Amino acid sequence: MPSIIHTKRGRIALGIAVLAVLLGAVLVASFQGRIGTASAEPLVIYEVVVDGAVVAYVEDPDEIRRAVAALEERETLARRMPVRVTSRVEGRPLQVTADQRPRLSDGTVLEDELAQAVRLAATAFAIVVDGEPVVALRSEADARAAVERVQELYREQLEAGEFRAPDGTRIDESVQIQTVEILENIRYEAVDADTADIKDVDQAVAVLMRGTDRVVAHTVQSGESLWVIARNHGMSVEDLEKANPQVTDPKRLQPGDQLNLIVPDPYVSLRSVEVRTYQRPIPFATRVEYDPGMYPWEEYVKEPGRQGRRAVVERVERLNGEIVSVEVLSDELISEPTVQVVVKGSKEVEGIGSGIFRWPLNIPGQVTTRFGYSRWRGRNHDGIDIAAPKGTPVYAVDNGYVSFTGWKNGLGNTVIVDHGGGRQTVYGHLSSINVKKGDQVTKTTVLGGVGSTGFSTGNHLHFEVHVNGRAVDPMPYFQ
Numbered sequence: 001m002p003s004i005i006h007t008k009r010g011r012i013a014l015g016i017a018v019l020a021v022l023l024g025a026v027l028v029a030s031f032q033g034r035i036g037t038a039s040a041e042p043l044v045i046y047e048v049v050v051d052g053a054v055v056a057y058v059e060d061p062d063e064i065r066r067a068v069a070a071l072e073e074r075e076t077l078a079r080r081m082p083v084r085v086t087s088r089v090e091g092r093p094l095q096v097t098a099d100q101r102p103r104l105s106d107g108t109v110l111e112d113e114l115a116q117a118v119r120l121a122a123t124a125f126a127i128v129v130d131g132e133p134v135v136a137l138r139s140e141a142d143a144r145a146a147v148e149r150v151q152e153l154y155r156e157q158l159e160a161g162e163f164r165a166p167d168g169t170r171i172d173e174s175v176q177i178q179t180v181e182i183l184e185n186i187r188y189e190a191v192d193a194d195t196a197d198i199k200d201v202d203q204a205v206a207v208l209m210r211g212t213d214r215v216v217a218h219t220v221q222s223g224e225s226l227w228v229i230a231r232n233h234g235m236s237v238e239d240l241e242k243a244n245p246q247v248t249d250p251k252r253l254q255p256g257d258q259l260n261l262i263v264p265d266p267y268v269s270l271r272s273v274e275v276r277t278y279q280r281p282i283p284f285a286t287r288v289e290y291d292p293g294m295y296p297w298e299e300y301v302k303e304p305g306r307q308g309r310r311a312v313v314e315r316v317e318r319l320n321g322e323i324v325s326v327e328v329l330s331d332e333l334i335s336e337p338t339v340q341v342v343v344k345g346s347k348e349v350e351g352i353g354s355g356i357f358r359w360p361l362n363i364p365g366q367v368t369t370r371f372g373y374s375r376w377r378g379r380n381h382d383g384i385d386i387a388a389p390k391g392t393p394v395y396a397v398d399n400g401y402v403s404f405t406g407w408k409n410g411l412g413n414t415v416i417v418d419h420g421g422g423r424q425t426v427y428g429h430l431s432s433i434n435v436k437k438g439d440q441v442t443k444t445t446v447l448g449g450v451g452s453t454g455f456s457t458g459n460h461l462h463f464e465v466h467v468n469g470r471a472v473d474p475m476p477y478f479q
């Protein structure tokens with residue numbers, strides 16, 4: 001039978017060692033000399049020697065044999081499995097005088113002293129993964145339960161949606177798990193194991209899934225990064241990340257956070273197959289109808305569109321939670337999408353199309369910056385700047401409707417007027433705005449007052465003309 005050996009990694013390796021376990025305690029008790037009666041005379045007592053070390057003294061070597069038997073019985077009852085003392089336990093005669101005589105043990109006191117010193121072993125059941133015994137449990141039933149639990153835990157994670165779903169929008173999705181299996185070959189084998197190395201089911205599950213049931217935690221201190229923690233513990237940052245999948249953003253590590261310092265190195269790989277049934281939405285198209293009875297800034301939904309649906313059945317294979325393959329088993333049309341119909345106004349706004357602009361102010365003002373590239377500014381100027389006192393009324397240069405009012409970066413308070421035919425005018429740096437979006441305007445409508453809002457060094461109107469979305473020089477419009 002293999003016996004249990006500790007490796008330096010704290011794992012349990014079960015090597016196929018020769019059965020070195022002693023069946024029961026070996027008691028070497030030789031009777032030399034006689035027990036004295038007078039205190040002056042030397043008397044013989046017995047050292048209780050466990051694997052070479054003296055742990056107690058007894059008067060009668062039979063005490064040792066009885067204590068070992070009692071201890072084995074006690075442990076057998078406590079652990080509900082046959083437990084043997086595997087240490088070499090000896091009674092070694094020692095001559096002492098009565099006044100030198102050490103404290104003598106017997107009965108349960110001796111039993112407790114032995115319990116502290118001896119090694120105990122039992123026949124346990126190892127879970128053997130691809131020929132390597134990785135963990136020992138009390139019974140074969142426990143060993144099998146641990147392996148089943150590993151598969152159950154994976155199934156629970158899968159059911160709880162802890163693993164990533166395949167891409168795409170999914171409606172009314174249901175998941176049917178077909179198989180969850182361990183890829184490695186698993187066997188169960190009776191082994192001799194030190195009782196300290198016999199794990200319960202939960203511990204064995206941890207060993208199978210993480211490579212160890214040891215937990216080494218680190219509490220993050222202020223100023224510590226993953227890199228610092230990894231270096232201080234002789235780990236790579238990669239390993240530290242692997243050990244802490246819960247840390248999604250290392251920059252948000254807080255003092256007091258707990259990190260796991262043991263890199264999971266599972267003994268088992270889990271493969272699963274699930275069938276996912278869901279509906280996939282089909283987006284609808286939009287058709288625009290024009291109504292000459294409505295203004296261009298008006299629109300409404302005449303017929304709301306409806307998404308279509310496809311019914312999809314997929315077979316998804318995973319390895320340790322990661323998707324390995326997605327196979328579409330069926331993909332059927334349930335309903336076609338319906339087109340959304342939107343009505344937009346196309347009414348000719350009165351006066352539009354004259355293309356002849358009035359000056360935006362009632363005073364000439366001074367054109368301080370012209371349109372186009374300025375070497376002095378180092379960039380293009382999209383309009384003209386007309387200096388005027390604050391509050392000077394700003395007029396719409398032609399008929400149209402207001403398509404924007406509000407704040408624009410750089411331009412501050414801004415009004416944009418749409419004149420139809422692809423022409424728009426822009427009025428910037430306004431101190432006030434008198435119109436709102438959708439307002440119809442004429443050449444006599446005051447849009448607001450000259451100001452210096454936004455990126456401006458003094459009161460002036462910044463005025464732009466756009467034709468089909470491109471800024472053009474406004475000056476020719478005033479000729």
Ligand SMILES: [Zn+2]
Nearest residue numbers: 383384385462
């Ligand atoms: Zn300007």
